[in-house]
Amino acid sequence: MSAKASFENYSRELFTQSIHRVYGAGMSVPLTLLGLLEREPSHGYDLKREYDVYFGRGKPLPFGQVYATLARLARDGLVLAADTEPGAGPDRKRYVITDQGASELDSWLTEPAKPEPHLQSILFVKVVLALMLGRPAEEYLDTQRAAHLQRMRELTETRRSGALVDALMADYGLFHLEADLRWIDLTAARLESLAKEVTS
Amino acid sequence: MTATVEARDARLSFGETPALQGASICIQAGEILAVMGPSGSGKSTFLHCLAGILVPSSGEIYYAGQRIDTLGESARSALRRDRFGFVFQFGQLVPELSAEENIALPLLLSGVERGEAISRARGWFDRLDLDGTQRRRSGELSGGQAQRVALARGLVAQPEVLFADEPTGSLDSLTGEHVMELMVGAAKDLGTTVVLVTHEPRVAAYADREVIVRDGKVNQLASTAAPS
Numbered sequence: 001m002s003a004k005a006s007f008e009n010y011s012r013e014l015f016t017q018s019i020h021r022v023y024g025a026g027m028s029v030p031l032t033l034l035g036l037l038e039r040e041p042s043h044g045y046d047l048k049r050e051y052d053v054y055f056g057r058g059k060p061l062p063f064g065q066v067y068a069t070l071a072r073l074a075r076d077g078l079v080l081a082a083d084t085e086p087g088a089g090p091d092r093k094r095y096v097i098t099d100q101g102a103s104e105l106d107s108w109l110t111e112p113a114k115p116e117p118h119l120q121s122i123l124f125v126k127v128v129l130a131l132m133l134g135r136p137a138e139e140y141l142d143t144q145r146a147a148h149l150q151r152m153r154e155l156t157e158t159r160r161s162g163a164l165v166d167a168l169m170a171d172y173g174l175f176h177l178e179a180d181l182r183w184i185d186l187t188a189a190r191l192e193s194l195a196k197e198v199t200s
Numbered sequence: 201m202t203a204t205v206e207a208r209d210a211r212l213s214f215g216e217t218p219a220l221q222g223a224s225i226c227i228q229a230g231e232i233l234a235v236m237g238p239s240g241s242g243k244s245t246f247l248h249c250l251a252g253i254l255v256p257s258s259g260e261i262y263y264a265g266q267r268i269d270t271l272g273e274s275a276r277s278a279l280r281r282d283r284f285g286f287v288f289q290f291g292q293l294v295p296e297l298s299a300e301e302n303i304a305l306p307l308l309l310s311g312v313e314r315g316e317a318i319s320r321a322r323g324w325f326d327r328l329d330l331d332g333t334q335r336r337r338s339g340e341l342s343g344g345q346a347q348r349v350a351l352a353r354g355l356v357a358q359p360e361v362l363f364a365d366e367p368t369g370s371l372d373s374l375t376g377e378h379v380m381e382l383m384v385g386a387a388k389d390l391g392t393t394v395v396l397v398t399h400e401p402r403v404a405a406y407a408d409r410e411v412i413v414r415d416g417k418v419n420q421l422a423s424t425a426a427p428s
Binding site for chain 1: 238381401404407419
């Protein structure tokens with residue numbers, strides 16, 4: 001790698017880290033708004049509406065958060081408040097994504113999200129503690145299984161009755177819950193051996 | 201609600217190997233029940249006992265309030281033909297018959313005249329997205345199509361209870377979901393009770409309730425709502 005490329009990577013990394021510090025590790029709201037702005041310039045009100053339709057999933061984005069985020073994005077040069085239109089409402093500014101904003105969005109879209117193995121999940125801790133304390137770990141697992149299946153039923157209903165975007169979101173949840181259930185089943189089958197290991 | 205199918209302390213062994221060791225369940229009319237459990241836990245054996253295919257060595261099985269484990273083979277056979285429908289994982293279509301003849305089979309076996317049976321079978325093709333496959337034999341159908349034909353065959357006689365043993369086990373996720381959508385939709389429309397054996401949580405999530413068979417016993421999961 002050339003020194004220039006290396007420096008560019010370093011700069012990008014620093015910039016990404018600073019973005020993470022400013023906007024938080026989740027990053028989804030600012031970058032999602034950037035993405036919506038790359039599609040077309042828009043007002044805060046319309047951005048909020050589109051966000052709620054596609055990504056809100058029953059948790060509408062507060063107006064305050066939309067405008068605060070847009071202000072931060074503008075401050076950092078990622079969007080431009082292009083013009084102000086007359087009309088009702090708190091803010092009729094029309095926002096446009098900048099080249100820097102488009103570059104940041106592109107970088108976020110193309111980089112893989114960090115795989116999170118959730119190795120220290122609360123389920124794991126509960127099972128090990130239950131075995132250490134001589135409590136009924138299998139019953140705990142059964143209760144958890146029932147709760148997981150209940151949530152899967154709700155998500156299945158969502159995917160059956162909703163639009164394709166709802167179905168995709170529900171599928172994401174369903175596959176993760178299914179992974180948990182596989183772990184629950186496997187752990188239930190190994191409880192005896194596990195008990196010997198953690199109580200010896 | 202009325203109990204449609206019930207098992208009380210059912211026990212059955214294959215040689216020295218115990219398969220059911222006191223399995224009990226009460227299934228309400230119109231309910232979709234998922235029977236889950238690890239391989240070899242006895243869940244398919246349990247389904248076969250509930251459906252009158254196998255007879256437990258002790259315990260009792262009821263259908264619509266009538267004890268069926270004490271019936272002779274011919275009476276149980278008539279019950280299966282007239283009241284129950286079946287969908288299995290593999291090899292259930294008759295390869296020599298076309299898709300519409302396969303679907304019509306339960307009606308023909310019940311004595312329905314051939315023209316009438318084929319006509320009623322044809323009514324399922326549009327409903328299950330099978331248009332154009334009426335004359336195809338099982339070897340000419342995709343896995344998902346074959347399973348939908350099997351589903352139509354299980355429901356064509358409008359059974360009181362549909363027994364489905366791993367009905368999506370040989371299908372990919374998307375095709376399996378499609379089959380489940382159709383199965384649940386049709387069962388709800390017809391008011392059919394469904395007993396669904398599956399090891400897949402995503403399939404079980406289509407049911408109203410699930411139980412786990414473990415070591416030949418039925419564990420009724422607490423129906424606690426998940427914390428939000």
